[in-house]
Amino acid sequence: MILIVGGCWKKPSAWHAKCDALQKAQKVLEEVLVRNVDTWNALIAGYAKQGHVEEGMGYFQRMQSEDISPDEAAYAFVLKACGTMQDNDMCKRILDDIVNKGLLRKNIMLGTALVDMYDKCGALQKAQKLLEELPVRDVLSWIVPSAGYTQQGQG
Incomplete structure (x- = not known):
């Protein structure tokens, strides 16, 4: 699913993270049945952008615990x-x-x-x-x- 709202577009978790609504992005991620590296990257990048690096690192580790292998973008954020x-x-x-x-x-x-x-x-x-x-x-x-x-x- 892709959203276009207020100039922000992407998958829901990316949209929320880019629009500085990290709690909403986190909630969307929790509700998504199938998570992939892109949904995790959006959340990790959002936390990094806002200066919440510890939270971003926590999501990076959680992504790996769900057997999702980080890509180059995930490693760059981390x-x-x-x-x-x-x-x-x-x-x-x-x-x-x-x-x-x-x-x-x-x-x-x-x-x-x-x-x-x-x-x-x-x-x-x-x-x-x-x-x-x-x-x-x-x-x-x-x-x-x-x-x-x-x-x-x-x-």
Whole structure:
């Protein structure tokens, strides 16, 4: 089912999350009989957007407990949350999952999210090393560590 309301469109949970109605999005997710990675991603992204990273991480873990495998977008949202929380152990587990699934080989968004996570955790050298090892890079990939170095007074 797709809704178009007030300029927001997508599946119900995505619509609610994008329109900042996270409790409604959560309720819709609970009522949906068949959940997939897209419905979970919409909710996780909504919580991340609103700065509720712990809740987003909880839904990420719940998605996995329902045997729904995260895709690149889910991992990108979670990497942002890990960086914000500065949870190095969680970051390591997520990185291991990403590497084991071979997701870094072609995905610019995921590689950039990982560089950003290291940057937010203050691991600028790891961010720089990862950037240099990424098989595919774009302008944003280079901007993220540059901003981190500038914020650390190493412009």
